[in-house]
Amino acid sequence: MALSDQELKEIAYLARINVNEESLTSLKKELEDILGLFEELNEADTSQVSAMSHPLDLSQPTRKDEVTEENLREELLKNAPSVKSGLFLVPKVIDGDN
Amino acid sequence: MKNYSEDWEAVIGLEIHVQLSTKSKLFSGASTDFGALPNTQACNIDLAMPGVLPVLNEEVLRMAIKLGKALNAQINSPTSFARKNYFYPDSPKGYQISQMDKPIVENGYLDIETEVGNKRIGVTRAHLEEDAGKSLHDDFEGQSGIDLNRAGTPLLEIVSEPEINTPEEAVAYLKSIHSIIRYLGISDGNMAEGSMRCDANVSVRKIGDENLGTRTETKNVNSFRFVEKAIQYEIERQIHELESGNKITQETRLYDSQANSTRPMRSKEFANDYRYFPEPDLLPINLENEFIEEVMASMPEMPNQKKERFVSEFNLSEYDASLLAADKDLADFFEEVAKVSNSPKLSANWIMGELSAELNKENLSINESKISSNKLGQLILRIEDGTISGKIAKEIFEKLWSSDNEVDEIIKSEGLEQVTDDKEIESIIDGVINNNTEQLEQYRSGKDRLFGFFVGQVMKASQGKANPKQVNDILRKKLEK
Amino acid sequence: MDLHKLSLNQQLNGLKEGDFTSTELTSHYLDRISKLDKELNSFITVTEDQALLQAEAADKRYKDKNNLALDGLPIAHKDIFCTKGVLTTCGSKMLSNFEAPYSSTVYEKLDNEGMVMLGKTNMDEFAMGSSNETSYFGPVKNPWDTEYVPGGSSGGSASCVSAELAPVATATDTGGSIRQPASLCGLTGIKPTYGRVSRYGMIAFASSLDQGGVVARSAEDAALILEAMSGHDSKDSTSLKLDKPDLTKGLDDSIKGMKIGLPKEFFAQDMPVYIEKSIEEAIEVYKSLGAEVVEVSLSNINLSLPIYYIIAPAECSANLSRYDGVRYGYRCENPKDIEDLYMRTREEGFGKEVKRRILIGTYALSAGYYDAYYLKAQKCRQLVANDFSEAFKSVDVILSPTTPGTSFKSGEKANDPIEMYLQDIFTIPANLAGLPGLSVPCGEYEGLPLGMQLVGNSLEEAKLLQFAHSYQSNTDWHKKMPNI
Numbered sequence A: 001m002a003l004s005d006q007e008l009k010e011i012a013y014l015a016r017i018n019v020n021e022e023s024l025t026s027l028k029k030e031l032e033d034i035l036g037l038f039e040e041l042n043e044a045d046t047s048q049v050s051a052m053s054h055p056l057d058l059s060q061p062t063r064k065d066e067v068t069e070e071n072l073r074e075e076l077l078k079n080a081p082s083v084k085s086g087l088f089l090v091p092k093v094i095d096g097d098n
Numbered sequence B: 001m002k003n004y005s006e007d008w009e010a011v012i013g014l015e016i017h018v019q020l021s022t023k024s025k026l027f028s029g030a031s032t033d034f035g036a037l038p039n040t041q042a043c044n045i046d047l048a049m050p051g052v053l054p055v056l057n058e059e060v061l062r063m064a065i066k067l068g069k070a071l072n073a074q075i076n077s078p079t080s081f082a083r084k085n086y087f088y089p090d091s092p093k094g095y096q097i098s099q100m101d102k103p104i105v106e107n108g109y110l111d112i113e114t115e116v117g118n119k120r121i122g123v124t125r126a127h128l129e130e131d132a133g134k135s136l137h138d139d140f141e142g143q144s145g146i147d148l149n150r151a152g153t154p155l156l157e158i159v160s161e162p163e164i165n166t167p168e169e170a171v172a173y174l175k176s177i178h179s180i181i182r183y184l185g186i187s188d189g190n191m192a193e194g195s196m197r198c199d200a201n202v203s204v205r206k207i208g209d210e211n212l213g214t215r216t217e218t219k220n221v222n223s224f225r226f227v228e229k230a231i232q233y234e235i236e237r238q239i240h241e242l243e244s245g246n247k248i249t250q251e252t253r254l255y256d257s258q259a260n261s262t263r264p265m266r267s268k269e270f271a272n273d274y275r276y277f278p279e280p281d282l283l284p285i286n287l288e289n290e291f292i293e294e295v296m297a298s299m300p301e302m303p304n305q306k307k308e309r310f311v312s313e314f315n316l317s318e319y320d321a322s323l324l325a326a327d328k329d330l331a332d333f334f335e336e337v338a339k340v341s342n343s344p345k346l347s348a349n350w351i352m353g354e355l356s357a358e359l360n361k362e363n364l365s366i367n368e369s370k371i372s373s374n375k376l377g378q379l380i381l382r383i384e385d386g387t388i389s390g391k392i393a394k395e396i397f398e399k400l401w402s403s404d405n406e407v408d409e410i411i412k413s414e415g416l417e418q419v420t421d422d423k424e425i426e427s428i429i430d431g432v433i434n435n436n437t438e439q440l441e442q443y444r445s446g447k448d449r450l451f452g453f454f455v456g457q458v459m460k461a462s463q464g465k466a467n468p469k470q471v472n473d474i475l476r477k478k479l480e481k
Numbered sequence C: 001m002d003l004h005k006l007s008l009n010q011q012l013n014g015l016k017e018g019d020f021t022s023t024e025l026t027s028h029y030l031d032r033i034s035k036l037d038k039e040l041n042s043f044i045t046v047t048e049d050q051a052l053l054q055a056e057a058a059d060k061r062y063k064d065k066n067n068l069a070l071d072g073l074p075i076a077h078k079d080i081f082c083t084k085g086v087l088t089t090c091g092s093k094m095l096s097n098f099e100a101p102y103s104s105t106v107y108e109k110l111d112n113e114g115m116v117m118l119g120k121t122n123m124d125e126f127a128m129g130s131s132n133e134t135s136y137f138g139p140v141k142n143p144w145d146t147e148y149v150p151g152g153s154s155g156g157s158a159s160c161v162s163a164e165l166a167p168v169a170t171a172t173d174t175g176g177s178i179r180q181p182a183s184l185c186g187l188t189g190i191k192p193t194y195g196r197v198s199r200y201g202m203i204a205f206a207s208s209l210d211q212g213g214v215v216a217r218s219a220e221d222a223a224l225i226l227e228a229m230s231g232h233d234s235k236d237s238t239s240l241k242l243d244k245p246d247l248t249k250g251l252d253d254s255i256k257g258m259k260i261g262l263p264k265e266f267f268a269q270d271m272p273v274y275i276e277k278s279i280e281e282a283i284e285v286y287k288s289l290g291a292e293v294v295e296v297s298l299s300n301i302n303l304s305l306p307i308y309y310i311i312a313p314a315e316c317s318a319n320l321s322r323y324d325g326v327r328y329g330y331r332c333e334n335p336k337d338i339e340d341l342y343m344r345t346r347e348e349g350f351g352k353e354v355k356r357r358i359l360i361g362t363y364a365l366s367a368g369y370y371d372a373y374y375l376k377a378q379k380c381r382q383l384v385a386n387d388f389s390e391a392f393k394s395v396d397v398i399l400s401p402t403t404p405g406t407s408f409k410s411g412e413k414a415n416d417p418i419e420m421y422l423q424d425i426f427t428i429p430a431n432l433a434g435l436p437g438l439s440v441p442c443g444e445y446e447g448l449p450l451g452m453q454l455v456g457n458s459l460e461e462a463k464l465l466q467f468a469h470s471y472q473s474n475t476d477w478h479k480k481m482p483n484i
Helices: A005-014 A022-043 A073-077 B058-070 B167-185 B224-241 B289-297 B303-314 B318-326 B328-341 B344-361 B373-386 B391-402 B408-414 B422-435 B437-444 B449-460 B469-481 C008-019 C022-040 C046-061 C105-112 C155-162 C179-184 C219-229 C271-287 C301-322 C338-349 C352-365 C371-391 C417-424 C428-433 C461-473
Strands: A089-090 B008-019 B082-085 B095-098 B105-114 B117-130 B134-136 B144-146 B152-161 B194-204 B216-221 B252-256 B259-262 C045-046 C074-078 C116-121 C169-173 C190-192 C210-215 C257-262 C292-296 C397-401 C437-445 C450-457
Touching: A005 A022, A005 C352, A022 A073, A022 C301, A022 C352, A022 C371, A022 C417, B008 B117, B008 B167, B008 B224, B008 C074, B058 B105, B058 B117, B058 B152, B058 B167, B058 B289, B082 B224, B082 C301, B095 B117, B105 B167, B117 B167, B167 B194, B167 B224, B167 B303, B167 B328, B194 B224, B194 C450, B216 B224, B216 C155, B224 B259, B224 C190, B303 B318, B303 B328, B318 B328, B318 B344, B328 B344, B328 B373, B344 B391, B373 B391, B373 B408, B391 C417, B422 B437, B422 B449, B422 B469, B422 C352, B437 B449, B437 B469, B437 C022, B437 C045, B449 B469, B469 C105, C008 C022, C008 C046, C008 C219, C022 C045, C022 C046, C022 C074, C022 C116, C022 C155, C046 C116, C074 C155, C105 C219, C116 C155, C155 C169, C155 C179, C155 C210, C179 C190, C179 C437, C179 C450, C190 C219, C190 C461, C210 C219, C219 C461, C271 C292, C271 C437, C271 C450, C301 C352, C301 C371, C301 C417, C301 C428, C352 C371, C371 C428, C397 C461, C437 C461, C450 C461
Parallel strands: B216 B252, C074 C116, C074 C169, C257 C292, C257 C397
Antiparallel strands: A089 B144, B008 B152, B008 B194, B082 B095, B105 B117, B117 B152, B134 B144, B194 B216, B252 B259, C045 C116, C169 C210, C190 C210, C190 C437, C397 C450, C437 C450
């Protein structure tokens, strides 16, 4: 199953993982091998079954609409790489939605 | 105002995001209160800490079902969630939990009023999804600050069929939705604050063409007025492009209210592949019939029903009923006034007249009215029972607006009761006639217009308190003599 | 006294009887860890101070006679379970500095029973691997022969229990990550029914496949801990609405007349002779205990590997999107814009296997491929589940080898992803169907242990453990420990 360089670059961008030029070829080969596995499903007859997205045949539970979480900002922001005035800092974002 | 060639038609679809007014978030127990300090209402689930899992807020199901009923739509059961994958700093998980295949509400419609009568706009679907956080750009030296308080707040995204054809229709649709969500109490629908957001999908085509043109999506319109202007701008822009021989690029555009124009957002084309797949951390939701029925039974009277009732019960005109029923708070205010005063027609007039004028002058909403519904009702009651005249009532209205006094208090303390004693009126009239013999001559010799002059003089002499009808009758008799 | 030679129940009784204290027991293990773990690298974090404090508290409760059910018993936790205030790395550079701000339900349940945490065990990065060679914190060694791998992803848990550095350890299993290391290290490892153990606080790899479980030295030991770990958790929507099951009561019950199914598709494959032989011997033991052995057919079982390698990467590609250098974890240096922040943080913070799987998953979900791959895989998954349902109409448990061989040398399969993936060929089906499965030691070849797998019907962990215990009451494989 062939994967073009362009496709690989697009996938890498969608996944936000930088792939440098040197590793492109070897990565492509590794992925192609794994993707080769996918073809094994083509022959299977799945006309009589529906997709299983959960092993459990149950219904989603719900919780009451109440505020149960208190303000734990200090605790939760402790692991943040960059914080100021209680906000997570990132390089400037352009064209933000509000 | 159309300034493009007449053979184009616009095709518009609106995606409206409604922030639901639950106490806690869609999938976590953090508070949804507005205005808290950054990240003080973002728990570990909202911050997408490793290992956390979503748990569904039951209230959103009720809210969605109510909306579905109000939109004449079907409620899907089971309904399920899906992951919409994209990277953005205000989206902590790197995916948004939304709905793809089986949205909770589907196939509904809304009737709007246009210049040419009723038009039915289809509502394709309404689905639940979580809101993202906010990015703040000032004061961070070239960086952006991310506040995740809003992340995880429940939204209902309402998607219309592309059956809207003018900016005016778009606004009518938007206003209808706004009215409905406020009626249902599921959202405060405040566009300026962001609890109701509108994205417009716009395309144009030659009239008669069955194919849809390429559409653009316009975001960042945060008022009814801007929605209308943005759509108008986009229609004209697209027509201009096409008439110049260019193609329309399918893209997302941002509306700039200062410049009244739209510009494209910068993003890579294929980056819009959201790779939707069923959310494995949440199970399908089965909505029992009893539950759905119980929720629907608990719904308040909706705008259309209320309007009909105002016409049949209170004998209001369609126009008056429509106006009053459109806003729930206004409708409630009206009914209270009508109840106290026992005169719905007069109540409607005063609310749409005097009261509206005063509210508009000071830019207040009905909830901020300086005269309560009870007081206004009492004032109107005193007109109805003849205690005061309509003219005097207007004066009293001004006094009520700027003070805390009661209606009867003011009437009594300032002696504003109407004069209704015939003898008293007679004597006032006699006095006026005696002081204006020249006009009397003129009137008797044919100048009928002077009747108004005499009425004015009588009202002045009685400080406006003489009952106008009685003045009319008695004056006429006296002048004829 | 060689306290580490005692079974969990013996240790628990010893504590109850006052034969020794938890502080003595805990210190004994901490001592062994400090001496022996350098070579094995089975721990990422040893929580020495905290452990001694917990032990002290347990001792006090024993003295005051208000001790908890598992009070004072030491345990090691796979570093995939969030433990508040303690480094929780998931074997990754991405979380190498992450101190969890909350604890997983699994940790809390065991903590509430008084268990003493010795530390967090090493693991394949983000639970992806079958040899524990992908950990940012270095590979884990198999105590039976340190040139060999312990299996993965719960390699650290298996290694430390096998080396008797902890009497028992928690672990997780998505495609075999408890059972396969258990097999390679001569231990008993159990993955329960999907939904039995809460996933809250268990760092997600593939949400519809992940389950928490136990690696222990016997079915008896495993039963004790799995019971305490299980039960409904309202914080996990996919958690079964059932209370803690009773897994210890029926352990000694006879398996006479019960049926063991042998899937013909598994046994049709080429298998090393020594594996075939050990399975045959195990079957003889079971027959001697009165069980019947029956052939069953799981006709779609050979689709398991491709199904798994579409679904697991797809789910993981989304689950790992949160590791972006914004709110916690690793961040690249001097990001020039937001895209650079994401691209380089994730390039540098993730290891090769993790990146491979994220890319595979992204591909499988992408426009144009979703139907052919992801959707198709989910449908095929239903076929596999249906096969099991059908088989369990006629048998009580299904038996097979756990792994296609004994352990292999470090580095041997590290450069061949597919070779590595084949390690899980017997274990993956149970995850796809959400069924409970365990591995018990049943043989040895050239000085390395091997195990057999038992898969049970939904919610039948007790039956599985009963079968395992029955076997262990009549054989000695599980009693063999490596000499270190």
